[in-house]
Amino acid sequence: MSRKQLVVIGNGMAGIKCVEEILNINAEQFQITVIGSEKHPNYNRILLSKVLQGDSSINDIVINDWSWYTERGIKLYTGETATRIHHGDIQSVETASGLRIPFDILIIATGSSAFIPPIVGVNKPGVISFRNIDDCKTMIDYAGKYRKAAVIGGGLLGLEAARGLLNLGMEATVIHNAPYLMNRQLDRASAELLQKELEGQGMRFWLGKETDKIIGRDRAKGIRFTTGLTVEADLIVLSVGIRPNIDLAKRSGIDTNRAIMVDDYMRTNIANIYAVGECAEHRGIAYGLVAPLYEQGKVLARTICDEATPPYEGSIPYAQLKVSGVQVFSVGDIQEDKADTAIQQYDGIHNTYKKVTMQYGRVCGAILYGDTDEATTLLNLVKKKAPISALKAASSQAQDGSSPIDVEAENMAPRETVCACNAVTKSAIMCAVLDNGLNTAEQVRDKTKASSSCGGCRPMVSAVVRFALRSGKEGAQAAEPAVCGCTTVSHQALKSAIQSHSFTNAQSVRLALNWGKLNGCRLCNNAIDYYMKLKHPQSFTSIMGVENRLTIHAASSAIMSQGEGFNSVWLGEALRSMWSQALMPTPLKAAVSSGVKTPIGILVQDIGITGSPSGWELYAGGHMELPVKQGQLIGIVESDIDALELSAACIQLYRERAYYGESLWKWLERDGIADIRELLLDLEARRELFDLANRPNLQLESSERRGEVNAAVSH
Structure with a gap:
């Protein structure tokens, strides 16, 4: 059978991460072609500041080199720009050089470009943005010829650019229109600490200033503010935000707003065309950080490979400043008009600052300055919307003189995420250390990709490595x-x-x-x-x-039960036959409905299965008594056999992993819904669980047996 043609427009982090996920699922399903506008293989754009600061070379930040594409049979076009997408009977991508590349499935991953503000003189020589390797090279070249530089924009990227220019020997002045630095991620107190530190490193600041004009006759020589004041500069770097690259999509009839509009499965309004990364707008938000883009890529990969997957429901962005000598972390809602302060601490001796915010008694945001060891823990608390009481454990100090981050690494649940960018858990890091004889965070990075993207989780990765080496196999289980x-x-x-x-x-x-x-x-x-x-x-x-058993209630509507794959009564009877003699950690309740016209409390059952236009939806972890819990979507499958397999695998996994007396919803919270979904949606793992649950006398794959069951339940 010939492979489908998959074309990816964009050779950046989001698009290639999606390709990696597709190859992991089924390496033989597609013939893959990648079109990249830059003349480089896939590299880590986040680490450009490291190159600028002299800490890394360009080769150091390459994620997948030329050989990676060749070894996987991927056709790569670099320095090539896609100009038109043809969809309809003949689907193809047209490029500026005249190539016409056919596709069965298309992923648009064109990323974003630097936003160019409407400032007079902004197109003069000496004015650049900071978005790619070429910009990095230009700044290095300018540093060899000129002395004074100015950066317009006091956000994360602007400060990283300014620090790099200082390292290159230039004078660096930062101009920001807000009253304090990083005003979207920091409060005034932490921003003032950051400003003081950077001023000590030689950086200069003009805050609350609007740029009116780039001055200079033939090339940039400085900046004039709206107040009339001027600042001399031979190099001006624009860092005032990003603009999603959507022109190609707009020309091709694909719906756009600020970015390319996609649904929860990264689908555009055109069949077989998807978008992912900074160029995609999901539920009104276009993300510019790597962790959300990787989360999107995982959902898209499973969707394209026809694997059941929970929808992408959005992400919680966070920022980690990577300026030399300065540690800053921010996540969630931290402004006073959006949240209340739960904890605020300043240590003048060690020059550290910590603020945690809350909404309705739950953790919703955090700022760390000077010491970001708690970053991973606080990020997870914000993601879980944990109660404020969880902060006590998160901030616990060791009694024996151990560092706080070592205490947190030890107390962290095995399935808790350490590296959000690459979804690497504590248990995955510990297994890598103990099973492969690893000793350093760098070795773990090479093995698991933990800390390989933004690098913000490196301190926690190191702490987990220390814990694994200290505790050995016995410490692999959390207390x-x-x-x-x-x-x-x-x-x-x-x-x-x-x-x-x-x-x-x-x-x-x-x-x-x-x-x-x-x-x-x-x-x-x-x-x-x-x-x-x-x-x-x-x-x-x-x-x-x-005597903990499974009880099942099944209901069917006359309309939905007519179709193949929507026989809820058969499905309920099959589950009952499979589990009638099996013990459960607690009494378990399941409900099966053929559709919304036969509601039987699907979302408040331990296991809820319902028919829908796209197939069968499986929910788990519902609870109708206090505390009331709404079931969470595990996955969507097409046929009743697939629904039986998925639900039986979920029950078997619960039996294997849950503690005696532990309800299904508590098990989901302890083990983590994301990890459970990932395992159950892995076809090989799911079938292995199903085989363990299935009994030899129940031949559910057999059409004859299915007929027997249908006949039995019809009477």
Whole structure:
């Protein structure tokens, strides 16, 4: 079978990340062509400031070199500009050099360009932006000829450019129209600390000033403000924001607003054409940071490969300043008109500042200056909308003199994300260290990509590496509370012991694990009973008679049940047949509905399955009693067989990972919905779980068996 033609317009971080994800899912599905306007392979644009500051070479920031494309059979056109997209009966991309490249599927990943403000004289020689490798080279060339530089824009990129110019030996003046630096990410207190530090490094500032004109006859010689004051400059760098590159899409009839408009699966209004990255506008927002773009790329890759995937629902952006000697982190809502202050601390001796904000009693934003060790922890608290009480644990100090970040690394849950850009968890880093004999954050970066993008998580990656080396295999599991008062053994330790030893009965378990109360109690005996039955479902005899089972309610509408793939009664009966004899960590409730016309509380059940125009939707973690919880979407599949496989795999995963007595919604929160989704939507992993759950006498793939089940339930 011939492979589909996949064309990617854009050789930047978002587009190539999506290509990497596609190759990981199915390397043989597409013949891939990439069109890049720059004459370079894929590189990390975030690290351009490192090149400018002299900390890295251009080769150091290349993500995928020329050989990467060749080895994967990717056809790469560099220095080529796409000028037109033809869609309809014949789908192709036309380029400036006259190429016409056909496609079955097209990804637009054209990124963004520097916003050029309407200032008189802005087109004069000596005025540049700072967005790519060529801009970087130009600034280095100017530094060899001239002495004075000015940067218009006191945001993140502007300050990084100014620091680089200082390193190149130029005088650097920053002009900003707001009353303080980085006014979108910082409050006045932290901004003033930052300004003082940068002034100490030699940077000069003009704040609250509007630029009226670039002065100079033949080339730029300075800046005149609207007040009439002037500043001399031989090089002027514009850093006042970005503008999504959407001209190609607009010319080609694709809907645009500020950027290319996409839905939750990164689809444009034209069939087979998608957009991702800085050029895409999702729910009215165009993101300019790497973590959201990578999250979009994962959803798009699964969508294109016809893999079930939860929708992209937006991201929480954060900023990490990478100026030499200065550590600044900001996330979420931090302005006084949007949030209340929960914590505000200033340490004048160590010159550090911390502010955490809240809305309705939940963490919604944070600023760290001078010490950003807590950045990863606070980012996760903001993402989870954690209650303010969680700050106590996040800010805990070690009693034995350990550093706060080492304490946080130890207390962090195994499935908590350390590197947001590349979605690398604590457990993934620990496994990389322990399984591969790694010793440094750099080795972990090469193995897992943790800290390889913006680098903001590097301190936490290093702390997790130290924790892994210090604690070894036993420390790979986060500390857990004891099963009950009869013992100090946690659920995870109990499960692991039962799985790795040949215990004959509950008493042998209690003796081996030094149970404080020899006979135990109903709670711990039921837990032992449950974990033993997981290992020996047929042979082990119940002690206390654990009776946690799955109950299912199925309903069907006359309209929806007519179609193939929407037989909710069959699906409910199949689940009941599969799980009727299986024990659960807690009593489990499931509901199956053929569509919205037969509502039976799908979103407040442990497992809720409903038919929809796009197939079957599986929700998990609903709870109708206090605390009321709405089920979260696990995935969407097309047929009833796929729905059975996905839901059975979810239940099996819950049985394997949950602790005895732990409800499904609590398990989702502890393990992390993102990681659970990723595992269940991996076709190979899902089928492996389904095989473990499926019984030999239930041949669900067989059409004859399906007919038998349908006949049975119809009577």
